[in-house]
Amino acid sequence: xxxxxxxxxxxxxxxxxxxxxxxxxxxxxxxxxxxxxxxxxxxxxxxxxxxxxxxxxxxxxxxxxxxxxxxxxxxxxxxxxxxxxxxxxxxxxxxxxxxxxxxxxxxxxxxxxxxxxxxxxxxxxxxxxxxxxxxxxxxxxxxxxxxxxxxxxxxxxxxxxxxxxxxxxxxxxxxxxxxxxxxxxxxxxxxxxxxxxxxxxxxxxxxxxxxxxxxxxxxxxxxxxxxxxxxxxxxxxxxxxxxxxxxxxxxxxxxxxxxxxxxxxxxxxxxxxxxxxxxxxxxxxxxxxxx
Ligand SMILES: [Zn+2]
Ligand SMILES: [Zn+2]
Numbered sequence: 001x002x003x004x005x006x007x008x009x010x011x012x013x014x015x016x017x018x019x020x021x022x023x024x025x026x027x028x029x030x031x032x033x034x035x036x037x038x039x040x041x042x043x044x045x046x047x048x049x050x051x052x053x054x055x056x057x058x059x060x061x062x063x064x065x066x067x068x069x070x071x072x073x074x075x076x077x078x079x080x081x082x083x084x085x086x087x088x089x090x091x092x093x094x095x096x097x098x099x100x101x102x103x104x105x106x107x108x109x110x111x112x113x114x115x116x117x118x119x120x121x122x123x124x125x126x127x128x129x130x131x132x133x134x135x136x137x138x139x140x141x142x143x144x145x146x147x148x149x150x151x152x153x154x155x156x157x158x159x160x161x162x163x164x165x166x167x168x169x170x171x172x173x174x175x176x177x178x179x180x181x182x183x184x185x186x187x188x189x190x191x192x193x194x195x196x197x198x199x200x201x202x203x204x205x206x207x208x209x210x211x212x213x214x215x216x217x218x219x220x221x222x223x224x225x226x227x228x229x230x231x232x233x234x235x236x237x238x239x240x241x242x243x244x245x246x247x248x249x250x251x252x253x254x255x256x257x258x259x260x261x262x263x264x265x266x267x268x269x270x271x272x273x274x275x276x277x278x279x280x281x282x283x284x285x286x287x288x289x290x291x
Contacts, residue, residue: 004044011040014259018267025267028288032266034089039154040260042082046158049074053163060167063174065181072159072180073119079151083108083115086150090143100143107137118148119155146287156180156202164204172206175214175283179204183284184214185265187238187249195249198261200284213240214247215283235268237275246280248272 015033019026056069066072084105091101107113113136118129130148134141160179172178177199185200187208195210212219218240226236226249234251248268265286272282272289282289 004041007044008037008041011037011260011263014263018263022267022270025269028269029263029266031093032262032288034092035086035150036260036262038085038089039150039157039262042078042085042154043158043161046078049076049158049162051076053159053166055163055166055170057170060170060172060178063172065176065178066159066163066167067156067180073116073155075116075120077116077155077158079115080108082151082154083147086147086154090147090150094146097140097143097146100139101147103137104139104144104147113137115151119152125149149287153201153203160199160202160204173208175208175212175217177202177204178206184247185282185284185286185289186261186268187214187247188252188261189249190252197247198265200286203261213238213243213245215245216240216243218242235271237271237280239275239280244280245283246275247283248275 012033015029015036019029051071051074053066053072054070055066056064059069060066087101087105087108091098091105104113108115113133118126118133125145125148130141130144133139134144137144156179163179167178170178175197176183177197180199180202182199182201184197186198188196188198188205189210190196193210195208196205197208197214198205208214209219220241226238236249238247238249240246248265248271250264250268266288269288273291276282276289276291
């Protein structure tokens with residue numbers, strides 16, 4: 001427990017440090033801070049699942065992510081505990097959603113809503129189910145969507161960690177995530193110029209050719225661009241001339257590996273704004289890059 005508390009304090013300090021360097025991002029990082037801290041805490045305290053993920057090697061080699069092969073949301077996941085922690089974190093960081101989150105928390109506590117119901121049947125967001133649920137609670141559908149996306153990110157991050165060893169030896173050359181099928185929120189360039197894509201949902205990372213577009217597979221150095229901002233050479237944006245998507249890319253030497261990439265991604269939201277003003281769209285829509 002003590003170790004977990006220390007690690008959570010370290011995440012808190014990382015956020016403070018970035019705010020010191022980039023005061024313009026303070027409001028956004030402070031809004032997401034409770035969610036980031038709860039996600040870290042829940043993941044550290046969550047027991048490993050008893051279910052083993054069955055990876056079908058042939059399907060995997062054919063580009064089918066795990067989420068289309070087997071169930072990634074389990075009934076034994078700590079749904080109630082997670083849901084109450086997430087509603088609390090949203091309430092603290094986003095005061096305009098406080099009323100919605102309080103109503104949702106009441107329903108959860110009374111056993112009138114089981115968050116697992118939402119994840120039981122489908123891997124994709126189900127708009128009809130969100131609408132029906134939102135009406136029943138009642139809660140704003142946008143607030144419910146936000147809650148569900150955070151819950152999905154936490155469980156999928158846990159599953160990606162559990163699946164990592166099994167899929168590590170298998171080849172994957174797609175621009176979408178081998179675990180959950182989502183597009184990346186960030187790319188990290190490491191030694192020898194290797195580009196590692198970071199999943200926007202489950203935080204899994206995988207190696208990808210530097211000049212190829214993860215979104216449309218187009219590879220043409222003339223139309224592919226790396227833009228620098230304010231001479232900050234460690235923070236760039238990859239842009240694709242064909243599909244007009246962008247991906248924020250950072251240089252990360254091995255000794256700077258430890259920090260939480262959600263914090264990094266949110267702290268670069270000014271680049272998202274810049275690129276979107278140039279007519280590019282993000283490869284993955286995240287809660288912090290929709291303006
Ligand atoms: Zn993923
Ligand atoms: Zn493209």
